[in-house]
Amino acid sequence: MPCEACLSHVRDELNHVTRAFFTTCPKRNEKTSDTSKDGPKSQNHSSFRNEPSLSSRMLESAATAFASLVVLGTGFGLGGYLYHKSYKWLVLHKMEGAFEPGDPVLELAAIGKQIPNTIASQSEEPEAHWILREEQVKIDGIVNGTDRGHYHLLIGEKGTGKSSMLLDAMKKVDGEGISMFEAHADLEIFRVRLGKALDFEFHEDYIGSYFSERGPRDSTALLDIERAFNKLEKVALKRRKIVGRPLVLIINAVHLLRDDEDGRDLLELLQQRAEQWAASNLVTVVFNSDDYWVYERLKVLATRMEVTSVTDLPKTQALSALSKYRAKYYKEVPTSEILAEVYSRVGGRLTYLNRVAKSKDMIKTCDEIIDVERRWFLNQCWILGMEMDDDVMDQQKYAAAAMVLALALVKRESELASQPNADGSHNIPQIPLHIARQIMTRADFIRDYDHINLFTITSSAFVRADSVPMQRAFRSICTEEGFEAHLDATLQRIGDIESLGRTRELVAKDLVLGGRYKFLLRDGERRGEKVTEVVLEEKDGG
Template sequence: AVFVGGIVYVWWYKKNVLDKIELAFTAGYDPALELATHPTKSEDHADIDADEEIPWTQHLRRNEQDLIDRIIDGSETGHYWVLLGPKGSGKGTMIFDSMAAISADGVAMCDAHPDLEVFRLRLGKALNYEYNEDSQTGLFQRRDPREGGPALDIERALNKLEKVALRMNARRHKPLVLVINNVHFFNNDESGRNILLQFQQRAESWAASGIVTLVFTTDDFWPFYVMRKSGSRMHVLSISDLKHREALAAMRRIRMNAGKTVNNSIIEKVVSTVGGRLSYINKVARARDMELMAEEMLEIESAWLLSQIGLITDCDDDVMDEQKWSSCSWLLLQEFVRLRHEQEKEHAEKIAAGEPFYAHVKLPSIPYARCRQLMTRADFLEELDRRNIIAIDVNHNVRPDSMLILHAAERVVDDPEFQETIDSVRDRIDEIESLHRTRELTVRLACLSLPLLPFRFPGCFPHAPFRLACAYLIIVHSSRTLPQAIRSSYTWIRALMTRAD
């Protein structure tokens, strides 16, 4: 009876696991969507001036929103997607808007985390999967399935999801959608890259069969760089800041919804300062004094930038590597500022020539390969991207992360003493490196001069085997390091003395 009961329980439990995962994709409650849309929003809309060129209904609906809608509702099949864009540009907001439009029917979403144990729990919550932790199969002497670690637990969850997707696809005739948000939070090491590969392999096979569409969002460039190597069905969508006119309309709209006064000249000035970043626009538009808030944000950004890559003119050798990174970073930012000045000059010339006024001037961009040449180091760009100082798009164009970063860099670079400061820092780095090389050469020459003593003073060293060993040490040390040469000479002289005995 116990044996039969165990078989029935295991069969029922496995079926119940699949039923619970299927409930996670039904229309209605979704944990991520419920949390994102919990604050109630007013549905009353104020009217915008009649001379407004942009329809107020499109104040926050981006051009990419239509494609996001088709991806989330399952209309775009045969691919999986990577949404690449800087922090606060609106990637998550567009996904939540698309999920809300269909009541999260067939969609699940979870956030990435550096700790794979934490991510395992988040994925289980999104899929309504307990990883057999609620199972009572231990009564039947079955082994605990959690002994393999988080990677195997995630693989088991994906196996269950695949079974559910096949079962639901026969009824829905469109794929389920699983969103992995902020995959740049995974560590850029072997374990983090392995998790990305694990999901990407599933994404490739599921996209080919049309049962599940995976969507990855990232602020940083490195996940795309890792996934690009084996991504045959991967499509990348770059999300950037709003254009100038779109940012003006969005700020007016938010300002009216908040019951604040709208002053077009002030809004124009503020948008020119903070740019088209949605998170910045939302923060400034709700402030009582928009100009003061924009200036405070710029001051904070400037102080933060200097805290990350500030230059130290007379630095000690302990911070040489950090100053090397900082000076190379300022070489790149200096080029961005130079390009910005050229853009503004060209823009002013067009206005003076009578061409139509167009306030939007894009952030300056430099090709990735050119940035490597400017910085003279290929490994510094990734860290700048991780710290949100620069942003890299799918076309390998590098830009300042935001308009605030560009203005903060302008304040530093336009200082008359900046060029002298960066030159002195780079000269100091050269001095320290030269000093290190000189010390190494002096030590090596001193060690090499010791074996020459028996030949310069033969009366003090009468033993021929010792002089031969010193000669051998000189020859070996010319092609090996000193410890290797000493060990080799010691072995050689021991063998020579043994033969003499």
């Protein structure tokens, strides 16, 4: 049997090997307390030796935080980029939808119209019209995209049928590739209406604006309109590649823009885009205006603009339409004398023919129209005569100039009475614009007269009454007994007030007592200076 010392030595060697094994084994911490003879003392010693240092733990925490930030940043960045790209795609997609068939303007017009509504509306038979104007063929070509390479200005008096022809042309193509909206004097309202017509939100619904320094509306109306046109240009480029026809943008009632700095800036912006798009066959812009000043403003920079003047109907078309309307809806055939009398009173203006055609007593309705025009003119421009107060002189200058021009047109009408047109239609008297300004002795009033529908300025720069009823109103006023004397008295009073304003009166009270002044011219203190000295002389015997 081995001795006790040998057994002790073997036991020590086994313990040494066991400790070395558990120190190097990956599973050294599993159930160490159950198998080790040294128990807790050996386990604590092993844990102390394998615990990581403070710098290692700090480095591990930093790496974990950095990895989290990278993952979150990458996720947010990728999500933001995808949202930005999808938003830009959605903006163009929505704008493309604004030019798809079916325009809201056509829907509103259909709701507001009941057949028969206007004398130029369609009847139940397809492609049958009460009146087919000569200009309709050209407007159809503009709207359907066959007439390209130009932008267009439709100009004419209120109620001649410009908007109706545009709506009719849109209806024939179901509004495909066309957008139409009404202009407004306020640029913000103009911006909103343009956005509605193009289905463009001006990035007001863009979530990224919450994280930017500048807000989504921190801009001007003109800049927003420019951004909308940039998007429209991209849509038009895509359409030209696919369809081969330009888009059509119709701006109705452009005369409502103010003739001030903001209005002129907006009109210049619209014209620049219209010129550029017409040259590249991207978008055909159509301006619709009642006033001459829009044409005058656009003509300065126009190179590709075409002007279409829309006037009253000629006598043959007007009487034919009126006769058909009465026969269909009133079962009566008006005599040629009644039709001729109606035309002589209201002319060929569609808005007046529509009212007359739907009334039971056509002649009475004609007289009511003339009376309304007469009262409108008198309320705006009646003169006050010699008794007027000097406080109203500015308004009376405006009124007297209108009366002078109306009298000139009435006298011109009497000269043309013996020269009827070949078709028997009205030969409405007109005067060249520069001569009209000379007659009024003012150049600034005529635009305002045109705007409030007293006189009209044609595209060929002639001035005439706004309509046949207005010309008859001029005639009834200017042929009244004593009118010219009343007008002369008003002009005389205006001249007297202006003379008083330019005159300064000096009253020398000493002369009333019989004194006399002596004027002496002597040299002044400075070289070459002359001084007038006034001395009061004593009265003789005083």
